[in-house]
Amino acid sequence: MAYRNLLRNQKWFEFADKVKQRDGFVCSNCGKGGNGITLQVHHDSYVIGRMPWEYPVSACHTLCSGCHAREHGIIQPDSGWxxxxxxxxxxxxxxxxxxxxxxxxxxxxxxxxxxxxxxxxxxxxxxxxxxxxxxxxxxxxxxxxxxxxxxDNHPLNRSQTKKGQSYLKCTYKHHVIRVYSESGNFAVQVAVKREGVKFYDYSDVKQVKVDNAEQAQELGYIWMRGMLSNDKKETEILRKMWVSLRKT
Known part of the structure; x- marks a missing residue:
């Protein structure tokens, strides 16, 4: 028998009424109820071969037709993302x-x-x-x-290392972001200058999968911000950005 026909069975009507009564005849998701609102009963999970009214009442809850459709992926959910x-x-x-x-x-x-x-x-x-x-x-x-x-406001300028390696650089406050480019491949390096310390603290050079030097510069900025931030929440956001944008 088709499932929709089972939902016309008197046993289902009686079972569904128990669920709706328990939920106060309102949608357990959005709280809508009353005239003009179609209420339906949703099963939290299904067991093969079990009739829809053979579930515990606790395994079901009341939903309006809109929330029920969203629950089954028929209508795009507007919450819970x-x-x-x-x-x-x-x-x-x-x-x-x-x-x-x-x-x-x-x-x-x-x-x-x-x-x-x-x-x-x-x-x-x-x-x-x-x-x-x-x-x-x-x-x-x-x-x-x-x-x-x-x-946009910190253009990259060309420079060279003491060994003659060419790179692009820009400054962030007292710190430096370097972008290396060779045959369409890019890498970034940051140099942090701590307060009261004469020399820069250079990071390792990290390869990044980007399309141009400006995208590598953006990654360098995010990396630099993460190194300098004392806010745990901001540091975690910056870390996730780095992982996402680096695409390695």
């Missing part, structure tokens, strides 16, 4: 994938939902994430914009 990363496309080169939006965007907020999968959203639509992820998103976006501003 987890922010994975933010990508700067350099211009309005992407678009928001949230249903009903499709706005051109520069910053791609890549989010994941267990019932839907991955989605790219813009800065405004990403507000439908959890509060914690929203705060992380706002902090990350602020740093991305600062990095973009740094690259």
């Amino acid at each position: 987890t922010l994975i990363e933010i990508n700067d496309t350099g211009g309005l080169n992407s678009h928001c994938e949230r249903q009903g939006c499709r706005q051109e965007i520069r910053y791609e907020h890549v989010a994941y939902h267990p019932a839907w999968g991955y989605m790219v959203a813009g800065s405004e639509c990403i507000n439908h994430l959890t509060i914690e992820d929203k705060m992380l998103c706002e902090d990350s976006l602020r740093i991305y914009k600062q990095a973009a501003s740094f690259v």
